[in-house]
Amino acid sequence: MASILANAPATASAPSLSTRDLTIRFGGHVAVNAVSADFHPGTLTVIVGPNGAGKTTYFNLVSGQLAASSGSVHLHGRDITRDGAARRTRLGIGRAFQLTNLFPHLTVIENVRLAVQSRAGLGLHFFSVWSSHKELIARAEHYLERVALSARRDMFVGALSHGDQRKLEVAILLALETGVMMFDEPTAGMSVDEVPTVLELIREVKRDSGKTVLLVEHKMDVVRQLADRIVVLHNGALVADGEPGAVMQSKIVQEAYLGTPESEHAHA
Missing domain, CATH: 3.40.50.300 (P-loop containing nucleotide triphosphate hydrolases)
Incomplete structure (x- = not known):
């Protein structure tokens, strides 16, 4: 054609x-x-x-x-x-996957902390020592707040709803601070109530020129x-x-x- x-x-x-x-x-x-x-x-x-x-x-x-x-x-x-x-x-280049790509046996805050740690050039070792550990946690908490997951920070990811797992993926993508952000069907499997939060997050990203x-x-x-x-x-x-x-x-x-x-x- x-x-x-x-x-x-x-x-x-x-x-x-x-x-x-x-x-x-x-x-x-x-x-x-x-x-x-x-x-x-x-x-x-x-x-x-x-x-x-x-x-x-x-x-x-x-x-x-x-x-x-x-x-x-x-x-x-x-x-x-x-x-x-x-x-x-x-x-x-950062990407959120259509099928969640998370660490289910770690907590929500630990998943985001690993992304912050990776962005800082410290790799993905969970027990890596960073001289400013409190700063790392604070940055992770900042991204959790942006996706409205602060109340679930200490939950294991495997216990989250599908919608909350998708929001966590967005938090991880934000934490990686990449210039190119790729979302593969970000609202797939979400309830009607969960969709607006993710769409607003993407709008917020979009507003960054x-x-x-x-x-x-x-x-x-x-x-x-x-x-x-x-x-x-x-x-x-x-x-x-x-x-x-x-x-x-x-x-x-x-x-x-x-x-x-x-x-x-x-x-x-």
């Missing part, structure tokens, strides 16, 4: 993150097909598309969970294609609330890229990729 490209939002800033002809093949299947895109500070880009479109695979290529078959990933102009996920995090935010999402109400820009993938290829109004008003994109009003809440 021919690409439908809207005009991407104009920006004077240099891209913080870029992909060039980014491709991955699994046997004879091309899961992500030559995707080129620039992502800029102060812009929240939502990546949408039907099931199997390659959204999460593209995220995995950007964050380093998968190695590209061809093409490249650049962070502030630096080629990081051969760098692994841990290295990319240290360089400034120094942050570049990427979001995979299939709920169109969330997309409408948050997106500065929409990128549409289909069969692994980029088929639309532009301001939300321009992309969503395109009939073929709305019907084939974003969903008609009757199917908006179907999983993309």
Whole structure:
């Protein structure tokens, strides 16, 4: 199908993150097909598309969970294609996963403390000694307060509700203080009451003009609330890229990729 490209939002800033002809093949299947895109500070880009479109695979290529078959990933102009996920995090790409990626047998505060400790360059050793241990704890508590989890600081993560685990993931991502922040369906599995807290946190991140935010999402109400820009993938290829109004008003994109009003809440 021919690409439908809207005009991407104009920006004077240099891209913080870029992909060039980014491709991955699994046997004879091309899961992500030559995707080129620039992502800029102060812009929240939502990546949408039907099931199997390659959204999460593209995220995995950007964050380093998968190695590209061809093409490249650049962070502030630096080629990081051969760098692994841990290295990319240290360089400034942070990601919250669709499936929680936490330490269930540690407490809430301990999980965030490890992220603060990692950001300080002290590694992920739980018993590492830091000369300013109180400062480390204070910083961890600050991030817990931002996600409204202070009252659960001493609970084991495995005992948290799914919604609270997602909020904890956001706290950890904030604690890593990365310039590029990636959210993979951040409201998946949350109750209606839990969603607003996470959306407000993402809005707060979005208001920081120094942050570049990427979001995979299939709920169109969330997309409408948050997106500065929409990128549409289909069969692994980029088929639309532009301001939300321009992309969503395109009939073929709305019907084939974003969903008609009757199917908006179907999983993309």
